[in-house]
Amino acid sequence: MTAEIICVGTELLLGDILNTNAQFLAQQLAQFGIPHYYQTVVGDNPARLQQVLAIACDRSEILIFTGGLGPTPDDLTTETIADFFGVPLEERPEILADIADKYNRRGREMTPSNRKQALIPQGAEILPNQWGTAPGIIWQPRPNLTILTFPGVPFEMQRMWQATAVPYLKSQGWGKEIIASRMLKFWGIAEAALAEKVAPFLNLSNPTVAPYASMGEVKLRVSAKAASAELADEMISPVAAQLQQIAGLDYYGADDDSLASVVGKLLQAANETLSVAESCTGGGLGSAIASVPGSSIYFQGGIISYDNQVKISLLGVNPDDLAQYGAVSETVAKQMAAGVRSLLSTTWGLSITGIAGPGGGTETKPVGLVYIGLAGPNGLVESCEHRFNPLQDRSLIRHFSTCSALDRLRRYLLS
Amino acid sequence: MTAEIICVGTELLLGDILNTNAQFLAQQLAQFGIPHYYQTVVGDNPARLQQVLAIACDRSEILIFTGGLGPTPDDLTTETIADFFGVPLEERPEILADIADKYNRRGREMTPSNRKQALIPQGAEILPNQWGTAPGIIWQPRPNLTILTFPGVPFEMQRMWQATAVPYLKSQGWGKEIIASRMLKFWGIAEAALAEKVAPFLNLSNPTVAPYASMGEVKLRVSAKAASAELADEMISPVAAQLQQIAGLDYYGADDDSLASVVGKLLQAANETLSVAESCTGGGLGSAIASVPGSSIYFQGGIISYDNQVKISLLGVNPDDLAQYGAVSETVAKQMAAGVRSLLSTTWGLSITGIAGPGGGTETKPVGLVYIGLAGPNGLVESCEHRFNPLQDRSLIRHFSTCSALDRLRRYLLS
Numbered sequence: 057m058t059a060e061i062i063c064v065g066t067e068l069l070l071g072d073i074l075n076t077n078a079q080f081l082a083q084q085l086a087q088f089g090i091p092h093y094y095q096t097v098v099g100d101n102p103a104r105l106q107q108v109l110a111i112a113c114d115r116s117e118i119l120i121f122t123g124g125l126g127p128t129p130d131d132l133t134t135e136t137i138a139d140f141f142g143v144p145l146e147e148r149p150e151i152l153a154d155i156a157d158k159y160n161r162r163g164r165e166m167t168p169s170n171r172k173q174a175l176i177p178q179g180a181e182i183l184p185n186q187w188g189t190a191p192g193i194i195w196q197p198r199p200n201l202t203i204l205t206f207p208g209v210p211f212e213m214q215r216m217w218q219a220t221a222v223p224y225l226k227s228q229g230w231g232k233e234i235i236a237s238r239m240l241k242f243w244g245i246a247e248a249a250l251a252e253k254v255a256p257f258l259n260l261s262n263p264t265v266a267p268y269a270s271m272g273e274v275k276l277r278v279s280a281k282a283a284s285a286e287l288a289d290e291m292i293s294p295v296a297a298q299l300q301q302i303a304g305l306d307y308y309g310a311d312d313d314s315l316a317s318v319v320g321k322l323l324q325a326a327n328e329t330l331s332v333a334e335s336c337t338g339g340g341l342g343s344a345i346a347s348v349p350g351s352s353i354y355f356q357g358g359i360i361s362y363d364n365q366v367k368i369s370l371l372g373v374n375p376d377d378l379a380q381y382g383a384v385s386e387t388v389a390k391q392m393a394a395g396v397r398s399l400l401s402t403t404w405g406l407s408i409t410g411i412a413g414p415g416g417g418t419e420t421k422p423v424g425l426v427y428i429g430l431a432g433p434n435g436l437v438e439s440c441e442h443r444f445n446p447l448q449d450r451s452l453i454r455h456f457s458t459c460s461a462l463d464r465l466r467r468y469l470l471s
Numbered sequence: 472m473t474a475e476i477i478c479v480g481t482e483l484l485l486g487d488i489l490n491t492n493a494q495f496l497a498q499q500l501a502q503f504g505i506p507h508y509y510q511t512v513v514g515d516n517p518a519r520l521q522q523v524l525a526i527a528c529d530r531s532e533i534l535i536f537t538g539g540l541g542p543t544p545d546d547l548t549t550e551t552i553a554d555f556f557g558v559p560l561e562e563r564p565e566i567l568a569d570i571a572d573k574y575n576r577r578g579r580e581m582t583p584s585n586r587k588q589a590l591i592p593q594g595a596e597i598l599p600n601q602w603g604t605a606p607g608i609i610w611q612p613r614p615n616l617t618i619l620t621f622p623g624v625p626f627e628m629q630r631m632w633q634a635t636a637v638p639y640l641k642s643q644g645w646g647k648e649i650i651a652s653r654m655l656k657f658w659g660i661a662e663a664a665l666a667e668k669v670a671p672f673l674n675l676s677n678p679t680v681a682p683y684a685s686m687g688e689v690k691l692r693v694s695a696k697a698a699s700a701e702l703a704d705e706m707i708s709p710v711a712a713q714l715q716q717i718a719g720l721d722y723y724g725a726d727d728d729s730l731a732s733v734v735g736k737l738l739q740a741a742n743e744t745l746s747v748a749e750s751c752t753g754g755g756l757g758s759a760i761a762s763v764p765g766s767s768i769y770f771q772g773g774i775i776s777y778d779n780q781v782k783i784s785l786l787g788v789n790p791d792d793l794a795q796y797g798a799v800s801e802t803v804a805k806q807m808a809a810g811v812r813s814l815l816s817t818t819w820g821l822s823i824t825g826i827a828g829p830g831g832g833t834e835t836k837p838v839g840l841v842y843i844g845l846a847g848p849n850g851l852v853e854s855c856e857h858r859f860n861p862l863q864d865r866s867l868i869r870h871f872s873t874c875s876a877l878d879r880l881r882r883y884l885l886s
Contacts, residue, residue: 067683069507070652071497072692075490078512082486092484093519097493097510104508111526127663128682129673159661161858167663186862189663209685211867266487332754332775338761339747339754342775346753349829349865357777360747360757366772366815370785400781414764450764 058091060116062108064123064133065208066099076210077122084217088231089281090118100130106140117200120221123208125190127169133205134193138177141197145175151182155189183220188212194224236288237279238296238310243463245306247274253302263291265299272456305467315462316344316351322469323354328403330465332358333371333396335383335409336426341458356400361392371395384409384421389429389439397431405431408461412453413446422446424453428461430468440464473506475531477523479538479548480623481514491625492537499632503640504648504696505533515545521555532615535636538623540605542584548620549608553592556612560590566597570604598635603627609639651703652694653711653725658878660721662689668717678706680714687871720882730877731759731766737884738769743818745880747773748786748811750798750824751841755873771815776807786810799824799836804844804854812846819883820846823876827868828861837861841872843879855879 061081067073078095085092094116098108100123112119124133138145151174159166176182176193183192183204190207197203204221206213225231242250247269251258254276257265263280278296282288300307309318323330332341342358345351359370364383367373372395373388381387389409397405410426417423424444431437442460444453476496482488493510500507509531513523520539527534539548553560566589574581591597591608598607598619605622612618619636621628640646657665662684666673669691672680678695693711697703715722724733738745747756757773760766774785779798782788787810788803796802804824812820825841832838839859846852857875859868 066681067692068493069497069510070501070650070694071494071499072683074494078483079486079489082484084486086485093514093516094523095484095512099508101508107530108509115522126684128666130681158860161860163858164661164664167661167667169663169667187860211686211864334754334757336761337758338766338770339749339752339757339759339773339775340761342749342754342777343752343758343869344754346751346755346775346777347866347869351753352777355753355777357775357781358754359774360754360761360772362757362761362767362770362772363815370814399785400778451762454758454762 057117058093058115059085059118059120060092060112061085061095062112062119062121063095063097063208064100064105064121065097066101066130068097068123069099077206077208077213080210080214081120081122081217084221087235087237088225089233089235090225090230100124100132102132102136102139105132105136109137109140113201117202119201119203121203121205122213125173125192125205125207127167127173127189131172134176137195137197137203137205141177143177143179143197146178147171147174148176148182149174151176151191154184154191158189183216185212185216186219187215192216192220194220233281233283234285234288235279235281236285236292237277238292240276240278240296240299240303240307241309241313242274242276242303242306243272243308243315243459245274245303250274250276250303250306254299257295257299260295263288263295265295271452272459305470308463308466314344314348315459315466317348319462319466319469320345320348320351320354322466323404326403326469329354329356330404330406331356331396331400331402333392333405333407333429334358334360335362335367335392335407336412337408337454337457338362340454341406341408341461344458344462356402359396359399367392370399372398382421384411384425384427386427386439386441389427390431390437391429393429393431393439394437403433404465405429406461406465408457410442410453410457412450412457414450417446424448426453426457426460428457428464430464432468472533473508473531474500474533474535475507475527476500476510477527477534477536478510478512478623479515479520479536480512481516481545483512483538484514492621492623492628495625495629496535496537496632499636501650503646504650505640505645515539515547517547517551517554520547520551524552524555528616532617534616534618536618536620537628540588540607540620540622542582542588542604544584546587549591552610552612552618552620556592558592558594558612561593562586562589563591563597564589566591566606569599569606573604598631600627600631601634602630607631607635609635648696648698649700649703650694650696651700651707652692653707655691655693655711655714655718655722656724656728657689657691657718657721658687658723658730658874660689660718665689665691665718665721669714672710672714675710678703678710680710686867687874720885723878723881729759729763730874730881732763734877734881734884735760735763735766735769737881738819741818741884744769744771745819745821746771746811746815746817747876748807748820748822748844749773749775750777750782750807750822751827752823752869752872753777755869756821756823756876759873759877771817774811774814782807782810785814787813797836799826799840799842801842801854801856804842805846805852806844808844808846808854809852818848819880820844821876821880823872825857825868825872827865827872829865832861839863839868841868841875843872843876845879845883847883
């Protein structure tokens, strides 16, 4: 039994979007131990989609489609598949009611074109979509052939996959030998340096250890193949523990952990609170902290002191220091952190001031120069300097700044 | 004449990497006006690669391969293609010399396994790779069929494409007709509703108009095929103008415009300033505004009033109103907007208070309930209610809230 992924969408052929759906589904199939040898991308064109379908039916038993389930005339996946197998479409009132209900809740009216989304092949089951209007189907048009369809929007597709396909695959006996992974996450060390430190681990065969790097973060993926998630976990845990020990404080968490969630757990455990003062990130640090559900327990809020006047009037930054050292300086970063800590009466005050570019850099203060300030108990007020690559773009420098600030506090909370 | 992209690599089937090569090549083919209807991913397996090759030869005249050119035993693309056409491989001394030279320059010695990279089919031309050891080929194994191969490493592939494939395609007369596109962007209207409004345009053939939707945003892509970018633009502009007129205020910008950049341009033109007060978004609104280079001209900053005490002490929200109506209410949204506007002395104050979930919802105030407040000149203080789908996740509800707030201000600035 093998599966095949077929992504439908002219936007993929035009290169408008990256095919993240294929990667997600490939990872899922690998996890369930379902062999998968081909992926195909085809446009919103019935004749070519039927040709792809004919080829896929001959070599695979599970066909997973994404895309082409929307309400517009170029969304043709469902009707093309039904047509290929010579099965008529039927309107399913429960889908229609569900779409109408979604529109009602947003105070809008369903449009006639949505009606088409309620048409599915006779005998197919509905894969409900709680996150958008397009439901998918699961259908056995003939023995030993199962078709699953999902919308092309990645967040809808991924959530639907978890809610509908995963239980189905398990019920069919898949996932008996599974590949389970743990993603270990590191901040403050380069990929090559980490890879050298853990070099012997990179040659293991089960579990395997593979390094990844993106956006300043380095990851090690530890994957084990075993009869159950529990057994795989038992194989992963000792290796993960050793890697964690080698990396020391550069290791910050695993899987769904983020720097913000790890800092949040530490603050909550210590019964401490946090406020932020942000300049170049403009709210990005606060937003990262508040992205963690339940963060209101320890996050009080902060000041976005984009303008210097706000630094003076609200954060109590000394105007003379501002004039002498400039807004992007150790001194101002410290005063911002101490100022917001005092203003919001929190245990910790964390600040960022820097030059995110592309404009605003000078020879002595180039784009990428960022100061992180931290104020805390027992009179702690400190600041550290970062010099990010000025050729990196504004959003990346702001992202690095936010992560570096969270990482700074994390290391303090751990020490 | 049509092209087809075939990406070879088991790592793609395992979902270890995103297929950015397919997107890059798709964009290039679109730019050169070369029709392209299929993309296939297949593992490092000779039998399956030959099967894919057989299908592709039957329907396309230019086959572009990426991956499988490396020195390791699982890199099989070149020999599999040669084998399929029954043509022997021959060792090309110039490739061998080039690889040895690259190793020498790095102070290393060539390994015997690199020797395999010097083998290419008889009659094929070398596509040199200055950036790595794996050269590609360009080969006409039979009339009306051209095969190009590139390494899988995106960085090498892209540079080789530019250096070798682009001149070749131009020499073959491609690129005389190009496809240029403009992406029109809309907020506050559903995809289906917009598609109905512009229905006749969706049947045009040159330029074409195609709808896209993701994360609450709807887009229309207007693409024209013409002899030059200028001529394509002349074809796109009148259609874009008509679509814009039909959509009215729901249209907000094109291509690189974001809601934040459009609001920024309007504020700058009016010489006005903005401050924000955020609760559930925790800084996300400020961060979006500050993501625009040069935003310091109109963006003064704001208050992240995650905790109610901050709403009272800094924004001047009335504690009795907070107790009576709750933090997530029209009244508090208004007071937050008016409060930050006054505190930071800006033309506009924009606020967000809501329940992003997953916890914190009640029957009367469910997850997804969000109030946007706006305070402006001439005593304007208003608030509007949004009810986003409570099943959507926290990050999405926060994203919708940020976009809705920016859109609210945009509509005010335009009216």
